[in-house]
Amino acid sequence: VDLRAVAERMRVLRRGVASAWREGLARVGSLGLPPESGSSEPAFLRFPVLAPSRQHREAAVAALAGAGFQYVRSYPEPLGGVPAFAARRVERARTPGADELAARVVALPCHAGVGGADIERAVRVL
Numbered sequence: 001v002d003l004r005a006v007a008e009r010m011r012v013l014r015r016g017v018a019s020a021w022r023e024g025l026a027r028v029g030s031l032g033l034p035p036e037s038g039s040s041e042p043a044f045l046r047f048p049v050l051a052p053s054r055q056h057r058e059a060a061v062a063a064l065a066g067a068g069f070q071y072v073r074s075y076p077e078p079l080g081g082v083p084a085f086a087a088r089r090v091e092r093a094r095t096p097g098a099d100e101l102a103a104r105v106v107a108l109p110c111h112a113g114v115g116g117a118d119i120e121r122a123v124r125v126l
Contacts, residue, residue, distance in 0.1 A: 018044040021047040025049060032049060057105070078098035
């Protein structure tokens with residue numbers, strides 16, 4: 001089995017889905033899109049977007065679910081808030097940036113099952 005070829009096909013596919021998300025979501029002015037990187041190629045397991053607030057994120061997640069999109073909160077809270085990680089933290093410092101990011105991020109799927117029609121439907125909902 002040529003695992004390198006399979007991995008490359010998956011990377012190209014995910015990059016294409018992420019590109020479609022970027023193009024479609026550019027019309028949704030309330031969401032922050034990740035910057036394009038000229039020096040590296042992200043894996044795009046998910047396409048992260050940033051809602052203006054936790055309330056906007058929750059409304060977006062509810063709207064996507066209502067449209068039949070399965071959404072997984074990939075980042076429900078910063079790592080310091082996850083009990084298994086919190087116990088291992090060296091420092092107990094506050095992490096306001098991580099807290100804000102976790103409250104606002106929406107991670108959209110980039111797998112092979114996401115097609116153009118799915119993205120258009122999600123963009124209309126958002």
